[in-house]
Amino acid sequence: MSETPPARPDPRPAPGDPPSVGATCPVDGEPIRPDPEFMERLAAARKIIVMGHYQPDGDALGASVGLGAALRGAGREAAVGTSGKIAPNTRFILEGACGFHVLADSPDDLAAGGWDLAVFVDCHGPERIWPDATPGSWQGRLPPYLVIDHHVHAEPLVSCAGLYHDPGASSTGEMVARLMRAMGLDFTPPILESLLAAIVSDTGFFAQANTTAAALREAAGLVELGGDLEGVNSKLNQSFSPARMRLLSLSLASMEFHLGGRVAAMFLTSDMLERSGAAREDSEGFVDYPRSVKGVELAALFKEDGRGRVKVSLRSRYPVSARAVAAGYGGGGHVLAAAYTDPSPVCREALERFLAGLARVLPGEGC
Numbered sequence: 001m002s003e004t005p006p007a008r009p010d011p012r013p014a015p016g017d018p019p020s021v022g023a024t025c026p027v028d029g030e031p032i033r034p035d036p037e038f039m040e041r042l043a044a045a046r047k048i049i050v051m052g053h054y055q056p057d058g059d060a061l062g063a064s065v066g067l068g069a070a071l072r073g074a075g076r077e078a079a080v081g082t083s084g085k086i087a088p089n090t091r092f093i094l095e096g097a098c099g100f101h102v103l104a105d106s107p108d109d110l111a112a113g114g115w116d117l118a119v120f121v122d123c124h125g126p127e128r129i130w131p132d133a134t135p136g137s138w139q140g141r142l143p144p145y146l147v148i149d150h151h152v153h154a155e156p157l158v159s160c161a162g163l164y165h166d167p168g169a170s171s172t173g174e175m176v177a178r179l180m181r182a183m184g185l186d187f188t189p190p191i192l193e194s195l196l197a198a199i200v201s202d203t204g205f206f207a208q209a210n211t212t213a214a215a216l217r218e219a220a221g222l223v224e225l226g227g228d229l230e231g232v233n234s235k236l237n238q239s240f241s242p243a244r245m246r247l248l249s250l251s252l253a254s255m256e257f258h259l260g261g262r263v264a265a266m267f268l269t270s271d272m273l274e275r276s277g278a279a280r281e282d283s284e285g286f287v288d289y290p291r292s293v294k295g296v297e298l299a300a301l302f303k304e305d306g307r308g309r310v311k312v313s314l315r316s317r318y319p320v321s322a323r324a325v326a327a328g329y330g331g332g333g334h335v336l337a338a339a340y341t342d343p344s345p346v347c348r349e350a351l352e353r354f355l356a357g358l359a360r361v362l363p364g365e366g367c
Contacts (some may be wrong), residue, residue: 031214032166034179041162042146043183045117047077049143051104052172053123054131055281058093058201058236060122063148063172065096066194070185072100081110083129087284088244092235093197096190106130106140117161118145122172123154125160148175151334152323154226170215173198177218192227200232204288209318209336244283246276251293257296257308258355259362264290265345265354268303280306291315298325298362300354302347310342310350320362325333328360 017296024062042048050068052060071078080097081104094101104110107130110118125127126138144161150169157163169175173195180187182205187195199219203211206219223229247268254267283303291299297320301313312329315337316322322338331340342350 003011014141031169031178032164034164034175034182035162038146038162038164039179039183042071042117042119045076047114048119049081049102049104049110049113049117050119050121051081051083051110051116051129052121056082056086056090056122057284058087058090059173059198060173060199061090061093061297062194062196062201063085063121063176065093066173066191066198067148067176067180068100069096069122069188069191069194070180073186073188073191074183078116079113083280087281088241088279089236089239089284090197090201092239093194096194104129107133107141110143111138111141115143117252118143119148120145120160121176122146122150122228123147124149124151124157140320148172148179150175151332155170168212168214170210171199171202173202174215174218177222181221181282187222187225189226192222192225193232196222196227196229196232197236200229201236205233205237210334241278241282243278247272247278247282248286248289250276251301252289255290257293259358261293261295262297262356263300263355263362264293264296264298265300265302265351266290267351268301269347270304270306287315288311291317298322300351302342302354304345304347305341308345310344310347312340312342312350312354314338314340325358325362328357331356 048071050064052064056064063133068078068080078100079100081102107126120129126142146162147157147160148164150172152167164175164179166175176196176206196219199215200206203215206216249274251266251268255264257264266286266289268286273280280303287299287301290296297317299315303311303313305311314322314326321335323333323335326338328331329340329342331338333339340342342353344350344353
């Protein structure tokens with residue numbers, strides 16, 4: 001499976017991608033606005049749960065907490081749900097959901113909540129929230145759900161009750177801030193912190209190609225309302241544990257280069273976790289290290305998941321599309337950040353399978 005990415009960043013859907021519904025079309029680079037029907041559906045519900053994808057990153061968590069807290073401030077019975085573990089440096093975001101955070105590690109947990117409506121953010125549906133569950137475990141059992149997402153979707157989303165989709169947005173946090181303004185919801189200090197954390201997490205603190213003028217304007221609006229960028233940076237990037245540093249040292253020592261230095265790989269094995277005393281979620285951001293090496297176009301972090309599989313996180317530079325590479329192995333994501341799961345039990349086997357398949361998906365390698 002091959003994809004030829006654009007010469008410059010273009011997060012919009014490629015020709016043939018399903019169109020967004022529940023959103024207006026952008027004009028002259030303007031961001032997509034939420035459809036009035038989408039806002040009406042959200043405004044009409046009284047008991048709402050907001051959830052991001054499995055093991056939520058800073059964007060998914062920040063967008064969930066920001067929207068959940070805003071809905072509670074508007075008098076709704078709203079909660080923030082999470083599935084899977086949360087990286088230590090983003091756990092502070094959940095403080096904004098103190099008293100209304102719900103663990104929903106299975107479809108059963110959500111189905112038992114009696115919610116009028118679910119809002120899934122930074123993902124397109126239940127399969128991204130419970131990746132190990134079968135569709136039969138949620139079909140017909142979940143409340144109606146809305147989707148707020150900025151990923152490119154491979155297929156039309158026919159099951160959701162409404163979709164706010166902007167593939168040109170830097171982050172779901174940016175979209176939630178825009179939605180809140182359109183609905184007239186209040187921005188309290190915890191909400192400002194959550195949404196800023198979401199935006200800076202997905203833009204690399206405004207250093208990545210998805211940092212658009214619209215993203216900067218939205219972040220500036222949050223700062224004008226009292227958002228503390230320095231405080232968010234301190235909590236996200238200056239609060240790591242010694243165990244994480246030991247794990248990073250071991251993982252960096254495993255770095256190796258392939259295809260003339262175009263591809264860099266790092267491992268995170270169960271043995272490294274045991275030796276460092278760290279947890280798997282301590283590895284958030286490790287994949288950015290191999291991408292920072294000069295000449296590397298595609299970086300991969302191979303992480304043993306403790307269940308006989310390997311999670312592979314990908315980061316790329318133009319003209320290589322991490323999304324196209326991940327799709328070749330059954331995964332997906334953004335143009336420059338994507339992931340997939342390999343059935344191999346150990347990192348080395350997953351790397352060998354990865355390298356064997358690169359000729360199909362990496363431009364210039366046997367294509």
